[in-house]
Each structure stands twice: as structure tokens, then as C-alpha cells.
Amino acid sequence: MVSAPSNVADVLVIGSGPSGGVVSHTLAARGLRVVCLEQGDWVNPTDYPVNHLEWELLIQKQWAHDPNVRKLPADYPVDVSESDMWPVMYNAVGGSSLFFGAEWPRLLPSDFRVRSLDGVGDDWPITYADLAPCYDEMDAFIGVSGLGGDPAYPEGLDYPLPPHPLGKVGRRAAAGMNALGWHWWPGTNAIPTQRFKELSQCARWGTCEWGCPESSKASSDVAFWPHALRSGATLVTGARVRQILTGKDGRAEGALWIDREGVEHRQPAHSVVICANGIGTPRLLLLSASAQHPDGLANSSGLVGKNLMLHPNCSVTGFYDEDLESWRGPAGQLIHSMEFYDTNPEHDFVRGAKMHALPTPGPLSAIEVHRPLPYDELWGPAIHKVVRSHAGGILWAANSEDLPDDANRVTLSPGLTDGNGIPAPKVQYRISENTRKILKFAVDRMEEIHAASGARETFPVELWVDQPGHLLGTARMGDDPATSVVDSYGRAHDVDNLFIADGSIFVTSGSANPTCTITALALRVARNIADTACNQKVAL
């Protein structure tokens, strides 16, 4: 059953994560009638697992990062039958930022010119300098905590709030880096060190990646949505979009969505902005095929869903003899390193990895890290020593830069559907030889860091199969409609009132955690929509 059309939105935003929050706030504040459809609902700070003594057990399944494990009503399954990794996401107001670590590094200038510098991938249609004002504005809006003057970035980069304490974990990690002569810097995090707007001062709970019970992490639900709602945006929760509607002229006319009762609705709009992440966005575009767009919406290039990039992660957890208070947050990066970020002719691969050091909260987590050991080294009498190691852990982890490859892609699953019978996304992703070399290299370097820092034992993981939450590249931006899906302002080449503002529009992935760049791009997209509103038939 289709309900009667509600009022026409000037801008329909699909998804309420970081990009949806930024777009909704920015456009509502400019006077546009914004309606955002979110398939999940609100999560309260008191809901998060760390409020309970069982938190380490609860995160194993109930609050898992992987929607295929968690299986909440808001989740949709992801077909990973042909993928080397299992992408993760969260479906709620705030999207996956509810579970992000809030590490907030910008891309580097080189990231926008990978083809020119290294002869691989593609250049972006914009530069670091183009995006820098949006980066600055988002940092100021959120209250990013960090130390200015990082020599890995162009001069002048600074942050509105001071950095977090390094803590014993950060200082020990930094000492190892100094011994090796490698770059490190106090971690930049979207976690305020002082109370900032709706965000509380960080109280170092240490469970940033399973929700902040203090509301002191800039997840979209607290960093953007209070401002968007006060500016007049309408947020509809429990609204699963199944199709973007287009007219005979091929332009977007709104969306069909299904409420939690299973009733279908039509939301008409003058323009549509998709903010559904690098997997949800191409899924929706492909679901929205029509007579005017037979291969999927905005897909005349054939690139919708292609070039999926996931930042394959690796790590080495080290345990040290002394008490490093590793239960203490934030986590959040305590320090980061760009030492091996760019291409180095001495390496047998191109591009590189960003590395970061974090604490390792929780004694059960320490047991889980030790599981690769033989039975007698973990269980029985050995267990007591293992659990005592919990306070002496340092996690070094790395995002590797995976280059765009059109064989890595999102399509519609032929057999898997969500709770509403809508085809699930199918992820086909294979790790390239270049990426495998980066992962191996990064693990070896992190082992060296632990050795230089005095670790007693280490546990390398060369690939976090179930970790990638950085979902990038599946509707890339570019100037040429034949080789890109959207222009540099996120406007679809094929549909002039359809925009994409999430990680899908990345051209290359860099290896910096992407949410900082996603929000900067979303701000740039939203500003341009407002500035060109008359072209979308939007009445200001």
C-alpha cells in the first residue's frame, strides 16, 4: 500500500550518518525543507554495552560490528560469499559513526594526486587546498582534539581543542617510534577534550568503537543531528528506502520507503542526496533502475558499485611487563604515524599505510588476543598470567591503501534479501598483490615498533577479515561522465538533481581514516546544493 504523498521536500537525504547529518544540517540551516530517511532508529548512551559488566561478552555477538552477526531489525544482510573481507556498518541515527573510533586524520595532499605522483589509480578532480576550508570548518564545528603542527601535513594545520593525554600506552608507543626515528604525532580525534556543544568532555571510557556512554564522541547523532533538527530538518526513523523515483525526464522525484509496519510510502522531493555509505549507496542506485536508467540510476558510466575500497586493516598487539593502564581510553588513537604513508621507491609496493596506537581495554579482550596460542599457553594454569597482561597491552594497527579496481565491486545479491524482501548488496572484493605487500610490510614495521618499545610478546594479525568499516569509491567523482559517477560536488552526471555525499565518491582511498574527509566532502556538496538551489527547482 502506498500512502498519500506528504509535502514535497526541497532536499531528500537518505541516511543519517556523518554525511547525512552534515548535509541535513547545512541545508536546513540555509532554509531548505530537508527530510532525511533513516532505516534505523535512535540509540541512547545508556544502551551501549559498556554500561554493563558483561560488555566484553555483549560485543561478541549482540553488539558486533558485522551486521551479518548482529542481525538487528535495522540491519540488512551483506552477501560476502565472494569477498576476502566482511564489511561492517551500523544502521541507526548516526550510522556507522556510532561505532567508529573517531580517529580524525585528513587525507594528505598526495592522496589527491596519486596518478600524477605514482602512476596508479586516478587523480581527484579537487586538491587538498580545495578541500582544506571544509576540513577546517568541520573540525571547528565538531570540536576536534589534536595538536597543531604535525610535520606530516602542510604548515598551518591546527585544531580547536587540545589533544588527549598520551597516557602510558601512548608514551610507550612514542618512545619506540623515537628509538626508530619514525614519524609519530599525538592522535587527532573527533572526541572533545573539553565539553563542546552537545558533546561531553571525554571521560576515557575506552570503548569508543562500541558506542560512547558519555556522548563525548562526535558520532553524527550527537555531533550533527541536534543542530539539524533545531534548524528545521525532519528526520524519519524506521524508514527503509527501496527505490529512488525518477520521472520521464530522468530526474529524481523522491523515493519509495517502507516503514516499520511494512507500509510503503512515497516521499516526493525536488532533489535527492544519498548518504547511505559505500555499500548502501550503490545498492540503492542499482535498485533504482528504470526505463530511463536501465542499468541503475546514475550508471551510464557503468561504474556504480565498482572500485570498492576497504582499507584492509592489520595489527600487532604487544604486551608489556609493566602496567600501562591499557583499560583507559580514548580508543581513539593515542598517537598516529604517517611514516609509511606515501610511495617510497625502496618499497616493493606503491602507496602505503597509516599506523595508529590504541589501548587494549578489558581482560577478556586480552584472552581473545591470545587465542592463537596453543591450549596449554592460554588455558589451565597459564590463564592467570594471560589475564594479568590486560593492563600492559598496546594495539598498533594500520589502514592500508587499497587502490581502485573495478573488479572489486558492489552488486545486487541474486539470492539474499533483507527483512523487507529487498535484494541485499553483494560484495566482491579480492585483496590485490600490492595491498598484501603493504599489509606484510606494515605488520613487520609494527613488530619493530613493539620490539623498540620493549614488548614481551606480540600477536600479529595480517588481515582483519571482519573489520573494514571504511566503505569507499563505489560512485567515484570526476570531471568526465564516462569515467566517473558524480562531479566534484557530488552531483550525478546523469541526473542533475541527484547527489551523493558519502564515502562512495572517493577516487582513491588514501589510508587515513575517512570520516574526516567524508564530512568535509559532504559540507562541500551541501554548500553547492544550496548555492545552486534554483537549478534543482528548489524555492528558497
Next chain:
Amino acid sequence: MSTTTPSGRPLRLSVPPKCHAPRPITARELATLRAVADVLVPATGQDPAATDAPDFDIWLHRAVDARSDSFDLLTKALADLDGLRQAALDVALRRLHAEETETFVVLSAVVAGAWLMVPEVRAAMGYPGQKRDVPRLEEAADQLSDGILAPVLERGHIYTPAPE
């Protein structure tokens, strides 16, 4: 999609329901879990066994609830291990560890998870739990003021300039 839970509460789309095992574990199952705990977390010269921890059974019940997603797997394992004496139980657990990883992971997580929730155990191992722990105002500055960043600063800028 139903909009309420079986108990009639509004369905929350993005939050898992409170965890409860489908039924309480039986006395025999509890006894088997305790026996498993005595093998996996035994007493040593200086450390007490998990089963010596105060109110351990209460914490076992909470751990079973927290992993109610795997209740069938867990109770099947407990049925298979029921009645085994310690030596035979040790052999059986080693076999599970080697051959039935998923079962062993759940079983050991429940036992260890219960043990690690006991306040006295946490205190003994120096784990304060995750809690509010606001830093001192000057803490970050103090930790950077001893020259720890000097080597990085002395090296200067390292970024790769990019063409416009």
C-alpha cells in the same frame, strides 16, 4: 516486520534486546560449567580457581544470558561433557579446542567472561573496569612537555608535495 517484541514492548530497530537465555540452565548444566571452569581456570600456587570466586554461579548465569545467541551450542556442549571426571574432561576440552573451535570459543568465553565479572577477581588483577576517568586539566600538556616530541619536530616536514 512486527513492531513489538514478544513481550509487547516496542521493537527497537537499532538496539539488541536485553539478553536472556531461552531458559535457565539446569543444575546439571551448571555443575558441568563449574567443572569446565575448574579445568580452564584452575587454582595455582598463588591464584584461586574461578569456582573459588564469590558468587561465581551468579556470574555464570549472567554470562550465559550475555551469550544467549549461542545457547543451543553451549547446552549441547554441556550435555556432551556431562558427568566427565576431570581428566576425561580435560581431554574432551582439548579435543573441542582442536576440532570444534566455535563450540570451544563460546564455552571458554562464557566461563572466562563470568570469572572476569567477579568484582574480587577484577580487583585482584588490577582491572578497574571501564568507567568515567576524566583527566586532569594539565595532563596532556604534562605528558608532552618533557621533550618526547623533540625528535619528530627536529626532523621537520615529511609530507610529499603534490601538484595542483
